[in-house]
Amino acid sequence: MPDLKHRWKNKQLREQVAVIDHKKAPTLVLQNARYLHSAMKRWLTGNIWMYEDRIVYIGDAMPASADEIYDCTGKTVVPGYIEPHVHPFLLYNPKTFAEYAAKRGTTTLVNDNLMQLLALEKKKAFSLMEELNRQPVSMYWWCRYDAQTELDNEGDIFANGTINSWLEHENVIQGGELTGWPKLLDGDDMMLYWMQETRAMKKRIEGHFPGASEKTLTKMTLFGADGDHESMSGEDVLKRLMNGMMVTLRHSSIRPDLEKLLTEMKELDLDQYDMMMFTTDGPSPSFCADGLTDKLIKIAIDHGVPPIDAYHMASYNAARYYRMEHLHGMIAPGRLASLNILTNEFHPNPEAVLSNGIWIKKSGLDTSPFPNVQWQRFGHKKMSFDWELNEDDLQFSMPFGIEMVNNVITKPCNVIKDVAGEHFYMNEDQNYLVLLDYEGKWRVNTTIKGFANKVEGFASSFSSTEDIVLIGSSKEEMKRAFERMKELGGGIVLAEKGQIVHEIPLPLSGIMSDQPFETVIEQELKLKELLAERGYPFDDPIYSLLFLTSTHLPYIRITSQGMYDVMKKTVLFPTIMR
Incomplete structure (x- = not known):
């Protein structure tokens, strides 16, 4: 994933336009695809042209030639799924989680930076983020404001200069999660300052408000929180929506709540899903054995959520929320070529996956395009002990x-x-x-x-x-x-x-x-x-x-x-x- 501010250089943009003028051939065409058009909010049928990592055309036309044509007759194509709340250190690491998730169609991940803050020097952490950008998925990061524990050296780890550097990094797209919100209420002005800086940079702030009252949620909204993933009931969802928050519906190894939330939302006549998205919230590894975001889409559809809304909660809604719909969450010209090819919309575990124009899975077989990471170069190495247990x-x-x-x-x-x-x-x-x-x-x-x-x-x-x-x-x-x-x-x-x-x-x-x-x-x-x-x-x-x-x-x-x-x-x- 190259420079986010200048994703494609002038030469690449000219080449992409040359495809439309039939001066260059697309690198890949999905032919006769039934695909989700998110702006129209309907299923359309046509051909999807890609040049390298970008969608350049959708419609009825076919090019004179293409490097590869993949027949999607009878198949359904949806945008790659987005997981907005990843803790990529639950025994697995950011690379292995991304690789496993991508095989199930989740090709954009928003990662917690807590362990990078605690374990690595800032320079090495940023170098590791650049290294992880070589993976054939899209990886973004949060910036924590607190350690969610009591540390003797917290002031050194969460120094103002360090947090500002993280917030300014182009791969960091949100602040939080706000596990230290009680300190904010008690007068922590440094945390409030970081939140203001985050908002000034047009980046989101993720809450962490389990059991919060309507009054507390209102205060958090006024402080700057944009969304929260801690709803444990339909009433919790409603309270957050009433405060204008983005509501991330969680189904995780310690809070497998999605079925309960959807049932109670139905009882409250909550049937508008534009301000909702899904998360598995950094599950323990075995929880992922039967799926990730694809599993959540299936649960939602089985509980009466219209399929298009369910897929939007896993893609388009998250892309709009993070102000990245020009890159993610939609099958349209200009977007990254991250697409899932399904048997049909009722089976969200894809039979083929494209991420940034690269086949992750094709005809049901993994293609293994993920390069190894030399973790030791960046400071993630074996622990060494110069003391004995006595x-x-x-x-x-x-x-x-x-x-x-x-x-x-x-x-x-x-x-x-x-x-x-x-x-x-x-x-x-x-x-x-x-x-x-x-x-x-x-x-x-x-x-x-x-x-x-x-x-x-x-x-x-x-x-x-x-x-x-x-x-x-x-x-x-x-x-x-x-x-x-x-x-x-x-x-x-x-x-x-x-x-x-x-x-x-x-x-x-x-x-x-x-x-x-x-x-x-x-x-x-x-x-x-x-x-x-x-x-x-x-x-x-x-x-x-x-x-x-x-x-x-x-x-x-x-x-x-x-x-x-x-x-x-x-x-x-x-x-x-x-």
């Missing part, structure tokens, strides 16, 4: 612990026994819990209830802060899991009875795998199976790990500052220096 690191004396209510919500609980020994008894459903600074400077020691009752040793470098999480009933096995995670250079490890039971290597900053998406799905499914056998009662351990340190959800978290009360915004017990 006996003091596994000493526990805190009077209360954390209890899991569901996948991601936690609350305080009493410690049920003396925690000074080497083991917890497994039938007590309570385990040791340690958060260790990646650099070995500090630790937080407590207990966790409700995670599992038969886990002996568990270690993970996967967390929202890139620090190390240890869980288990046996200090010996926790240490074994940690040592193996350390050998891997980052990862998730389950140990018991002197053995490593399962591991997921995460060599990219301890957060992401470098393996194909399908491999990561298998690894995650195995982890879920093993944890379920050992008493994990929920369905998304990946998000449980991610959000143990996240302070944008209630009620109590472990952070780099210590045990943290989210509602009172106070540190209950500080970290212990090692």
Whole structure:
């Protein structure tokens, strides 16, 4: 994806016009296509000419010749799908997620920059964005205003100059998501300044307002929020629409809400979809096994949304919202040649996919045009540890612990026994819990209830802060899991009875795998199976790990500052220096 301000140079524009004058041949023609014309909001039949990565003509005419003619007789063609809310670090990485998504027709992605902010120097992060532009999809980015946790060095990471540089980058098309909106309400003028700068640059601001009242949503709109993806009911959708917000309907691994939302919207007579789009909201890998945006389109159609509206929610609406309809979301001259060829409009999983004029899938077969990324060049490398886990690191004396209510919500609980020994008894459903600074400077020691009752040793470098999480009933096995995670250079490890039971290597900053998406799905499914056998009662351990340190959800978290009360915004017990 070259320069966005000058997508095509003068020479390329002249060549594209020469195709219309029959002085040059199109590189590809989709012949006899039944296609969605979004401006007309109807299905038309004709021929779609492309020159390299751009649509140059739609209509009845055929060129005298073309480099390739693809017969679409009996097929239906729609714009490439747009995923507006990607967290591209849920074990997978931005490249592997994009490759997997593109095979299912999602060829434009708007990515969270949180892990690039936390893990990389700004210069390397920007160089990585340029490298990812070599992929045959369209990748855009957000700019975070906060870390969604409590960091000792947050002021350094979220320095004014850094945030302004991100906002000014042409690949960044929105600010947010606003996980720190309570700070905004409490008077954080730096965040408000960044929001004003974002609006001045004609870029969008994405909210994060679960459970927000009408009053709070109104305040957020006045501050500058343009949209939100946290609707959990039809009433939530209505409140956001009434405030003029773009409503992103979510169907994710921790909030698979789309069917419920559509049912309740119907009950409220909400049948206008122009201010709505879809997201899978950075799902755990296995949630994607049966589809991404294509799955959401199918759910919408099955729940009575007119097919054209369903496809617009996955393409045209998002393109208009981000002011990119000159490039995306429409089958018309001048737009990028990103198209999905379907059996018909009731089967949104495409049999063929074009992205930026390149075949991603053709006649049901993957074409694998995605170049490898040398992650190490940009700073995403194996974790290295110059410190050892010692006996003091596994000493526990805190009077209360954390209890899991569901996948991601936690609350305080009493410690049920003396925690000074080497083991917890497994039938007590309570385990040791340690958060260790990646650099070995500090630790937080407590207990966790409700995670599992038969886990002996568990270690993970996967967390929202890139620090190390240890869980288990046996200090010996926790240490074994940690040592193996350390050998891997980052990862998730389950140990018991002197053995490593399962591991997921995460060599990219301890957060992401470098393996194909399908491999990561298998690894995650195995982890879920093993944890379920050992008493994990929920369905998304990946998000449980991610959000143990996240302070944008209630009620109590472990952070780099210590045990943290989210509602009172106070540190209950500080970290212990090692």
